[in-house]
Amino acid sequence: AQSVTQLDSQVPVFEEAPVELRCNYSSSVSVYLFWYVQYPNQGLQLLLKYLSGSTLVKGINGFEAEFNKSQTSFHLRKPSVHISDTAEYFCAVFISNFGNEKLTFGTGTRLTIIP
């Protein structure tokens, strides 16, 4: 079965410190990978996505993620966080498997920035 795992449900980080939010997926076929962000009381919006090519993907607001096929991971990183980064972050995987294509979301990681 295909799945997405976000191991950390909550991550507190001091302002201006670096952060890494972890995402692992299980699939033996080609995947497309996404990170979405949900600010308080809002819908989700795309942060970045990996489709093909360079394994390091840069997104909005200074975030980046690295696709690691051997470890089936797509961790999200930012070198220096800001108060405005407080939000919930969702990793999502699209798996194309001949009639079973769908976007599957992880359970989310709540990032809290401590002033």
Place this chain on the structure above:
Amino acid sequence: NAGVTQTPKFQVLKTGQSMTLQCAQDMNHNSMYWYRQDPGMGLRLIYYSASEGTTDKGEVPNGYNVSRLNKREFSLRLESAAPSQTSVYFCASSRLTGEGTDTQYFGPGTRLTVL
């Protein structure tokens, strides 16, 4: 350009009541989706519509019906609400479905409580 809009923003129902959640997009997208978001469970797909005139079940369709009224509008109906349907409901749209490269654009959500 409003993107994806949802009405209402909040709703409280009693068990057994019915209601329809409305969603509209102005991006000329072909595909539309309904998700529910529950704590610790991420987003789960209820129904989707790949194109005008078609609808398909997602991961958790029981207790719901949908209507793709036209290209812009996709409604979700609860015929007989149950407390287990207390959730935040998100509508989303994308240019195409089955094309995993497409970004999904989300509405602001409807917070539904069933007593």
